[in-house]
Amino acid sequence: MFTFGREHEKRCDSKYVRNPSQVVLLLNVIDAVHDLLEDKGSEDHLVHALRVAMTDGGAGVWENAAKWLRLSSGDYPQVLKLWPELAQHPKADVRFKVACFLDEMPRGIFAELSSQLTQDKSSKVATMANARMDERNERSRS
Structure with a gap:
Protein backbone atom coordinates (compact mmCIF):
# COMPACT_ATOMS: atom_id res chain seq x y z
CA MET A 1 0.00 0.00 0.00
CA PHE A 2 1.39 3.37 -1.01
CA THR A 3 1.27 6.45 1.21
CA PHE A 4 3.11 9.74 1.21
CA GLY A 5 4.40 8.99 4.70
CA ARG A 6 2.94 9.14 8.18
CA GLU A 7 3.57 12.80 8.95
CA HIS A 8 2.56 14.05 5.51
CA GLU A 9 -0.71 12.08 5.64
CA LYS A 10 -1.41 13.45 9.13
CA ARG A 11 -0.84 17.04 8.02
CA CYS A 12 -2.99 16.69 4.91
CA ASP A 13 -5.90 14.72 6.39
CA SER A 14 -6.07 16.81 9.57
CA LYS A 15 -6.92 19.90 7.53
CA TYR A 16 -10.34 18.41 6.74
CA VAL A 17 -11.42 17.73 10.33
CA ARG A 18 -14.01 20.29 11.36
CA ASN A 19 -13.74 19.82 15.14
CA PRO A 20 -10.12 20.19 16.27
CA SER A 21 -10.75 18.02 19.33
CA GLN A 22 -11.49 15.08 17.01
CA VAL A 23 -8.25 15.22 15.03
CA VAL A 24 -6.82 12.57 17.35
CA LEU A 25 -9.39 10.03 16.08
CA LEU A 26 -8.06 10.41 12.56
CA LEU A 27 -4.41 10.50 13.66
CA ASN A 28 -4.97 7.17 15.42
CA VAL A 29 -6.13 5.67 12.13
CA ILE A 30 -3.13 7.02 10.23
CA ASP A 31 -0.77 5.78 12.93
CA ALA A 32 -2.39 2.34 12.90
CA VAL A 33 -1.99 2.10 9.11
CA HIS A 34 1.63 3.15 9.19
CA ASP A 35 2.41 0.93 12.19
CA LEU A 36 1.18 -2.00 10.13
CA LEU A 37 3.25 -0.93 7.15
CA GLU A 38 6.29 -0.76 9.44
CA ASP A 39 5.51 -4.19 10.99
CA LYS A 40 4.87 -2.54 14.38
CA GLY A 41 1.11 -2.88 14.55
CA SER A 42 -1.71 -5.31 14.04
CA GLU A 43 -4.81 -5.52 11.89
CA ASP A 44 -6.89 -5.66 15.06
CA HIS A 45 -5.46 -2.31 16.16
CA LEU A 46 -6.26 -0.81 12.75
CA VAL A 47 -9.81 -2.22 12.84
CA HIS A 48 -10.30 -0.70 16.30
CA ALA A 49 -9.00 2.73 15.24
CA LEU A 50 -11.21 2.68 12.12
CA ARG A 51 -14.26 1.61 14.13
CA VAL A 52 -13.83 4.45 16.63
CA ALA A 53 -13.27 7.02 13.88
CA MET A 54 -16.31 5.85 11.95
CA THR A 55 -18.65 5.69 14.94
CA ASP A 56 -17.46 8.69 16.95
CA GLY A 57 -15.91 10.92 14.31
CA GLY A 58 -17.56 14.00 12.95
CA ALA A 59 -17.01 15.81 9.66
CA GLY A 60 -13.62 15.15 8.16
CA VAL A 61 -12.87 12.25 10.49
CA TRP A 62 -15.23 9.56 9.23
CA GLU A 63 -14.77 10.43 5.57
CA ASN A 64 -11.00 10.08 5.86
CA ALA A 65 -11.34 6.96 8.02
CA ALA A 66 -13.43 5.39 5.26
CA LYS A 67 -10.74 6.37 2.76
CA GLY A 74 -6.24 -4.61 -0.33
CA ASP A 75 -3.32 -5.49 1.92
CA TYR A 76 -5.29 -6.03 5.13
CA PRO A 77 -8.63 -7.61 4.18
CA GLN A 78 -9.67 -8.05 7.82
CA VAL A 79 -10.69 -4.37 7.85
CA LEU A 80 -13.48 -5.15 5.39
CA LYS A 81 -15.44 -6.80 8.19
CA LEU A 82 -16.16 -3.29 9.46
CA TRP A 83 -18.60 -2.48 6.65
CA PRO A 84 -21.20 -5.12 7.62
CA GLU A 85 -20.63 -4.45 11.31
CA LEU A 86 -21.17 -0.70 10.95
CA ALA A 87 -24.12 -1.23 8.60
CA GLN A 88 -25.93 -2.84 11.54
CA HIS A 89 -25.01 -0.14 14.05
CA PRO A 90 -27.91 1.05 16.22
CA LYS A 91 -27.23 4.70 15.33
CA ALA A 92 -28.61 5.82 11.98
CA ASP A 93 -25.76 8.31 11.62
CA VAL A 94 -23.26 5.45 11.54
CA ARG A 95 -25.33 3.49 9.02
CA PHE A 96 -25.54 6.68 6.93
CA LEU A 102 -21.68 1.77 -0.65
CA ASP A 103 -20.68 2.37 -4.27
CA GLU A 104 -16.99 2.03 -3.42
CA MET A 105 -17.22 -1.30 -1.60
CA PRO A 106 -16.00 -4.58 -3.05
CA ARG A 107 -18.64 -6.43 -5.09
CA GLY A 108 -19.47 -9.04 -2.44
CA ILE A 109 -19.90 -6.54 0.37
CA PHE A 110 -21.86 -4.24 -1.94
CA ALA A 111 -24.24 -7.11 -2.75
CA GLU A 112 -24.56 -8.02 0.92
CA LEU A 113 -25.28 -4.50 2.16
CA SER A 114 -27.13 -2.79 -0.69
CA SER A 115 -30.56 -4.31 -0.04
CA GLN A 116 -30.14 -3.92 3.70
CA LEU A 117 -29.22 -0.24 3.51
CA THR A 118 -31.74 0.70 0.81
CA GLN A 119 -34.46 -0.66 3.10
CA ASP A 120 -33.08 0.92 6.28
CA LYS A 121 -35.63 2.25 8.77
CA SER A 122 -33.97 5.66 8.47
CA SER A 123 -35.06 7.43 5.30
CA LYS A 124 -31.79 9.35 5.28
CA VAL A 125 -29.82 6.09 5.19
CA ALA A 126 -32.10 4.50 2.59
CA THR A 127 -32.00 7.57 0.34
CA MET A 128 -28.20 7.71 0.44
CA ALA A 129 -27.90 3.98 -0.21
CA ASN A 130 -30.22 4.23 -3.22
CA ARG A 139 -20.60 3.44 -13.79
CA SER A 140 -21.07 -0.22 -14.64
CA ARG A 141 -23.12 0.70 -17.74
CA SER A 142 -20.42 3.08 -18.97
Missing part, protein backbone atom coordinates in the same frame (compact mmCIF):
# COMPACT_ATOMS: atom_id res chain seq x y z
CA TRP A 68 -8.12 4.57 4.87
CA LEU A 69 -10.43 1.57 5.25
CA ARG A 70 -10.70 1.31 1.46
CA LEU A 71 -6.97 1.90 0.89
CA SER A 72 -5.83 -0.61 3.49
CA SER A 73 -8.32 -3.34 2.60
CA LYS A 97 -21.74 6.89 6.89
CA VAL A 98 -21.62 3.33 5.53
CA ALA A 99 -24.26 4.12 2.92
CA CYS A 100 -22.15 7.03 1.70
CA PHE A 101 -19.46 4.58 0.60
CA ALA A 131 -28.23 7.16 -4.58
CA ARG A 132 -24.95 5.25 -4.25
CA MET A 133 -26.48 2.16 -5.86
CA ASP A 134 -27.61 4.32 -8.78
CA GLU A 135 -24.09 5.76 -9.12
CA ARG A 136 -22.53 2.33 -9.14
CA ASN A 137 -25.05 1.07 -11.70
CA GLU A 138 -24.34 4.10 -13.93
Whole structure:
Protein backbone atom coordinates (compact mmCIF):
# COMPACT_ATOMS: atom_id res chain seq x y z
CA MET A 1 0.00 0.00 0.00
CA PHE A 2 1.39 3.37 -1.01
CA THR A 3 1.27 6.45 1.21
CA PHE A 4 3.11 9.74 1.21
CA GLY A 5 4.40 8.99 4.70
CA ARG A 6 2.94 9.14 8.18
CA GLU A 7 3.57 12.80 8.95
CA HIS A 8 2.56 14.05 5.51
CA GLU A 9 -0.71 12.08 5.64
CA LYS A 10 -1.41 13.45 9.13
CA ARG A 11 -0.84 17.04 8.02
CA CYS A 12 -2.99 16.69 4.91
CA ASP A 13 -5.90 14.72 6.39
CA SER A 14 -6.07 16.81 9.57
CA LYS A 15 -6.92 19.90 7.53
CA TYR A 16 -10.34 18.41 6.74
CA VAL A 17 -11.42 17.73 10.33
CA ARG A 18 -14.01 20.29 11.36
CA ASN A 19 -13.74 19.82 15.14
CA PRO A 20 -10.12 20.19 16.27
CA SER A 21 -10.75 18.02 19.33
CA GLN A 22 -11.49 15.08 17.01
CA VAL A 23 -8.25 15.22 15.03
CA VAL A 24 -6.82 12.57 17.35
CA LEU A 25 -9.39 10.03 16.08
CA LEU A 26 -8.06 10.41 12.56
CA LEU A 27 -4.41 10.50 13.66
CA ASN A 28 -4.97 7.17 15.42
CA VAL A 29 -6.13 5.67 12.13
CA ILE A 30 -3.13 7.02 10.23
CA ASP A 31 -0.77 5.78 12.93
CA ALA A 32 -2.39 2.34 12.90
CA VAL A 33 -1.99 2.10 9.11
CA HIS A 34 1.63 3.15 9.19
CA ASP A 35 2.41 0.93 12.19
CA LEU A 36 1.18 -2.00 10.13
CA LEU A 37 3.25 -0.93 7.15
CA GLU A 38 6.29 -0.76 9.44
CA ASP A 39 5.51 -4.19 10.99
CA LYS A 40 4.87 -2.54 14.38
CA GLY A 41 1.11 -2.88 14.55
CA SER A 42 -1.71 -5.31 14.04
CA GLU A 43 -4.81 -5.52 11.89
CA ASP A 44 -6.89 -5.66 15.06
CA HIS A 45 -5.46 -2.31 16.16
CA LEU A 46 -6.26 -0.81 12.75
CA VAL A 47 -9.81 -2.22 12.84
CA HIS A 48 -10.30 -0.70 16.30
CA ALA A 49 -9.00 2.73 15.24
CA LEU A 50 -11.21 2.68 12.12
CA ARG A 51 -14.26 1.61 14.13
CA VAL A 52 -13.83 4.45 16.63
CA ALA A 53 -13.27 7.02 13.88
CA MET A 54 -16.31 5.85 11.95
CA THR A 55 -18.65 5.69 14.94
CA ASP A 56 -17.46 8.69 16.95
CA GLY A 57 -15.91 10.92 14.31
CA GLY A 58 -17.56 14.00 12.95
CA ALA A 59 -17.01 15.81 9.66
CA GLY A 60 -13.62 15.15 8.16
CA VAL A 61 -12.87 12.25 10.49
CA TRP A 62 -15.23 9.56 9.23
CA GLU A 63 -14.77 10.43 5.57
CA ASN A 64 -11.00 10.08 5.86
CA ALA A 65 -11.34 6.96 8.02
CA ALA A 66 -13.43 5.39 5.26
CA LYS A 67 -10.74 6.37 2.76
CA TRP A 68 -8.12 4.57 4.87
CA LEU A 69 -10.43 1.57 5.25
CA ARG A 70 -10.70 1.31 1.46
CA LEU A 71 -6.97 1.90 0.89
CA SER A 72 -5.83 -0.61 3.49
CA SER A 73 -8.32 -3.34 2.60
CA GLY A 74 -6.24 -4.61 -0.33
CA ASP A 75 -3.32 -5.49 1.92
CA TYR A 76 -5.29 -6.03 5.13
CA PRO A 77 -8.63 -7.61 4.18
CA GLN A 78 -9.67 -8.05 7.82
CA VAL A 79 -10.69 -4.37 7.85
CA LEU A 80 -13.48 -5.15 5.39
CA LYS A 81 -15.44 -6.80 8.19
CA LEU A 82 -16.16 -3.29 9.46
CA TRP A 83 -18.60 -2.48 6.65
CA PRO A 84 -21.20 -5.12 7.62
CA GLU A 85 -20.63 -4.45 11.31
CA LEU A 86 -21.17 -0.70 10.95
CA ALA A 87 -24.12 -1.23 8.60
CA GLN A 88 -25.93 -2.84 11.54
CA HIS A 89 -25.01 -0.14 14.05
CA PRO A 90 -27.91 1.05 16.22
CA LYS A 91 -27.23 4.70 15.33
CA ALA A 92 -28.61 5.82 11.98
CA ASP A 93 -25.76 8.31 11.62
CA VAL A 94 -23.26 5.45 11.54
CA ARG A 95 -25.33 3.49 9.02
CA PHE A 96 -25.54 6.68 6.93
CA LYS A 97 -21.74 6.89 6.89
CA VAL A 98 -21.62 3.33 5.53
CA ALA A 99 -24.26 4.12 2.92
CA CYS A 100 -22.15 7.03 1.70
CA PHE A 101 -19.46 4.58 0.60
CA LEU A 102 -21.68 1.77 -0.65
CA ASP A 103 -20.68 2.37 -4.27
CA GLU A 104 -16.99 2.03 -3.42
CA MET A 105 -17.22 -1.30 -1.60
CA PRO A 106 -16.00 -4.58 -3.05
CA ARG A 107 -18.64 -6.43 -5.09
CA GLY A 108 -19.47 -9.04 -2.44
CA ILE A 109 -19.90 -6.54 0.37
CA PHE A 110 -21.86 -4.24 -1.94
CA ALA A 111 -24.24 -7.11 -2.75
CA GLU A 112 -24.56 -8.02 0.92
CA LEU A 113 -25.28 -4.50 2.16
CA SER A 114 -27.13 -2.79 -0.69
CA SER A 115 -30.56 -4.31 -0.04
CA GLN A 116 -30.14 -3.92 3.70
CA LEU A 117 -29.22 -0.24 3.51
CA THR A 118 -31.74 0.70 0.81
CA GLN A 119 -34.46 -0.66 3.10
CA ASP A 120 -33.08 0.92 6.28
CA LYS A 121 -35.63 2.25 8.77
CA SER A 122 -33.97 5.66 8.47
CA SER A 123 -35.06 7.43 5.30
CA LYS A 124 -31.79 9.35 5.28
CA VAL A 125 -29.82 6.09 5.19
CA ALA A 126 -32.10 4.50 2.59
CA THR A 127 -32.00 7.57 0.34
CA MET A 128 -28.20 7.71 0.44
CA ALA A 129 -27.90 3.98 -0.21
CA ASN A 130 -30.22 4.23 -3.22
CA ALA A 131 -28.23 7.16 -4.58
CA ARG A 132 -24.95 5.25 -4.25
CA MET A 133 -26.48 2.16 -5.86
CA ASP A 134 -27.61 4.32 -8.78
CA GLU A 135 -24.09 5.76 -9.12
CA ARG A 136 -22.53 2.33 -9.14
CA ASN A 137 -25.05 1.07 -11.70
CA GLU A 138 -24.34 4.10 -13.93
CA ARG A 139 -20.60 3.44 -13.79
CA SER A 140 -21.07 -0.22 -14.64
CA ARG A 141 -23.12 0.70 -17.74
CA SER A 142 -20.42 3.08 -18.97
